[in-house]
Amino acid sequence: MASKTIRKVREVVALDSDESHYEEVSAWSNRDLIPLPPARRTWGWFNFFGSWSLSSLNVATWQTPNTFLTQGLSVGQAMAIIVVSRALCCLFAVMVAWCGLTWHIGFTVQNRYTWGFRASYIPLLQRILLNFIWTAIQCWNGGKLVTVCITAIWPSFATIPNTLSASTPTTTYELVGFIVFWAVSIPFLFIRPERFKKPFLVSSVMCGVAMFALMIWSVATAKGVGPVFYQGEKVPATSQWSASWLMMAGINQAIGGKAAGMTNSSDFSRYAKKKSDYLIGTITVYWIVGVLVCFGGLVTTAACQKIYGDIWWNPPDLMMVMMDYGQGSSGSRAAVFFLAISFAFTSMFENVCSNAVAGGIDLAGLFPRYIDIRRGALITFFAAWIIQPWQLINEAATFISVLNSFSVFLAPIMGVMVCDYFILRHQRIKLSHLFSPQGSDYWFWHGVNWRVIPCWVAGWAPTIGGLIVSAGGITTAPRALTELYYMAFFVGFSVSFVLFYAVNLIFPVLHRGEIDEVDKYATFTIDEAARLGVVPTDVVQGEALGNPKLEGLEVKVGEASADDSEMTKKWWSLKRG
Template identity: 65%
Template sequence: MALKHRLVSLDQSIRLKGDEALHEQTDAWSNRDLIPLPPWRRTWGWFNFFGFWAIASLNLANWQTPSTYLTMGLSVRQAMLIIVVGRLLIAMFSALIAWCGLKWHIGFTVQNRYSWGMRASYIPLLQRIMLNFIWNAVQCWNGGRLVAVCITAIWPSFARIPNTFGPDMPTTTYEFVGFVVFWFLSTPFLWLRPEKFKVPFLIVCTWCGIGMLAWMIWALAAAGGVGPLWYQGQTVSATSQWSSSWLIMAGINQAIGGLAAGITNGSDFSRYARAPIHYAIGTVTSCVITGILVSLIGLVTAAAGQKLYGEVYWNPPDLLMVMMDSGNGSSGSRAAVFFLSAGFAFTAMFENICGNAIAGGIDLAGLFPRYIDIRRGAIITFVAAWVVQPWQLINRATTFISVLSSFSVFLAPIMGIMACDYYILRKRKVRLSHLYRTEDTCYWFWHGVNWRAVVAWMCGWAPTIGGLVVSVRGDLNPPRALVQLYYMAFLIGFFISATIFYLLNLAFPVPDMVQYDEVDVYGTFTAAEARRIGVVPLEDDTSIADIQRDESGIHVEVGDEKK
């Protein structure tokens, strides 16, 4: 009996508490971070979104992007064409998926409930959680490499530290120390809530942006111009089974797929916007312009480095180590390398915290709303890096990383369902009060599962999964049709799932899909928003009999759209 009492007491102590007066009820489907965001929590202006996309651009992966396409045999012009087209499509799909968060102020976790059903919404949610865990670990490892360069710039002897690990450990002491330091330096920032990200975004954009420009200018001045890499033309073999057109298509698919995880949960962050115009300006200017510029700067710097050192260094940590002669260079070169590597590391830190840890926190909150909020979920995601052991993934299982990069095969169909349901079937109407309960809700479907979404999702990735398998496996002569489908996986998955989902809803219609609450149940909207949507603010509603409270929270029994 005493044990039971202690367990009950422990359960009550770790449960989340919410302010009922602010509609922050905490139950199996809701908590403070899952309810529609009220106006006072929507603090993101255009610069917040500029910074959000900037940290996704000012990083190692985007710096090295041109190398991916050049190694396919494409020319420099073709590589930059892929980057420009890819960035434009990323901005377009991001706005398409994130607009629900801008209007109804709900995130990805809740957004999927009206498409998949309350229980089946765990299918896309679990995919996101798995990706957050693994990508967080991988990003911590990549950030650790930059930290190791910083330490070497201060103490050159660190580059010669003896390896204390045995032959069975697929890493060195040098790399592992960098990972540990990066992980511990990142941890305090997990306590920052998304509402407070403006200052870190400003620091990251300024520091890393100036550092990249300075690095390119120095490389061009020191080398006296760019090297042969800049003038590289198309080198596709005449015997290749793929023309340059197909390789460009594959590159565009890869460009979008690399950011598919961030596009999918765009509403997690768009819901923090003060107004849609802030999201539009910040996203377009940063996602497109900054993304293209960083790839261009990386290309120019690598080309100038080729002229300086006689070799092409695409990976910034490698080039930085060469610049300071592995720590044996002058104090001036070590100081410059420290500034550059620290800027990259700080950017990697906030890209990881915002894009993986915080996003993981939101997703985990959807699994266990009574016990996990954004902060707790972010901490769990970050601690999971030790369980994932990124040194095993990076240094041994390169094919596993390829699989992760190609996970858009499964994410694109999810986006297709989201877009079709929100824009075409529901006509941009969502009944918020029905997203947080299982009784008397139009989003319960069949035992909490909308089978139409499950079927449409599977149809979306079925045509492209074969190409993913043969590509990752490295088959020498794979079936051409499979690879061609894989080269268009994102667009195929998106539009097939959207079409199948639409047709299934025509054949097996869901009654009254176009619904919304006529009363602002959660105090979500400003007066201007309420007028625009046609919602009555809760405090202005005189039909108090229409508002009922049950054990799942406040909800409203009015509001089918008048037709």
């Protein structure tokens, strides 16, 4: 009886397959994992502009200069860190995304040809853990913006009695904001990524206008900027770290904070209509707009220093101060409301896209028969209640520091990914071997590519000691441990890259760099198939007879096609001349 009930439940929750669209559901495949066909690749340059805007037009980016100024660096040094780190982030993001742009698969599937089917769970589980935690933390931070919005409408909300126990590290005031932010976000989880254009447009425009308006108002009201804008280098003479080392640590920290998003950039690059759309959207926002937002945060904070006499880096705190100084007038409250709701909406959609949807994609790779992007995103969002971010934010500052340093483990993953795809495989993979282990070149040894694991471990082993030292505040450890940690991203990426290349030279993988002869999943347009040397699906199905565009293509072909259809034979005969 129990087994029948379990079987019925599994049948009900199992995802539907649509073989007419090559959407097979199996232990390794579903609609959200297969290579995206042209019809689902709907993102133009503005979609990527909007996507990256979410990680630039936000509170964290606005506050970035504060991190470096409080360490004693000058304004010029802080901005140099931001410019360099964001340029490097663009470079690494594009390298990881290139597989998605070419073969239209995401991070979840991309790892199978490097790690093996089963070992690909190692990077996947790391990503899932990060998505769970960051979704919860972002809900909490967004909830603070919601409390500002509510207070702007009903000022008495700021004095609401705390009904929680003394042992709970939060207040009713904060928890209400969290609940409202979490609940309002839920409907956006039902939007498919290919339909994100309008939310991207609204969120990026709202927050961009709000940030610019806040900066102009503060400078005009203060008639200039305060002393913090002119801060010179103030590294204490007694400090064991010079300004150069602090800048190195700052670059590493800034890149590390974006490592999670860079690692799975192919999850979203696969939605691109053209490669140029991804490049334009990424560079214009991730680098240029990101730098401008940091600079705008610095200018606004410096101007508000003259207005209010104190430094307020955190926008929610600054907005509450603005209402207090405005003596609760309707004008000040209206201004604060529109500022807060703009920041909150952007924070919400950043959380939906960058954390929840990314978590949904990763969970789909873990349980393809039962979880797609939508279900995975909902699971990721509901996990926020289990994680209880108020415990992490208010009581565990060290934990957040460790979370920001998770690039110690992610950089080596990126190192082996980039080495395998660009250097060893020359950007050539067999799509059909990524979704079924039977006879797959990527099954390796029992689903594990033993070559990659020691190279990944060797990437983070030299820097994990520094992470422990920094997180634990240990002052008696050897200086070299901390120095390696300050270069963790570069050390991890480089060590794993070089070692993986060397191991593969000594123990080469069979059939490396081979591709499918035929486009099995109807993934490519005719032009893409021509560039890759793959027989298009419509040719195999006999739908391209008399197509003048097809007959004029110049294609590099391999040997005989694996398909025996008469149309395919004519294709190969035509291409051989």
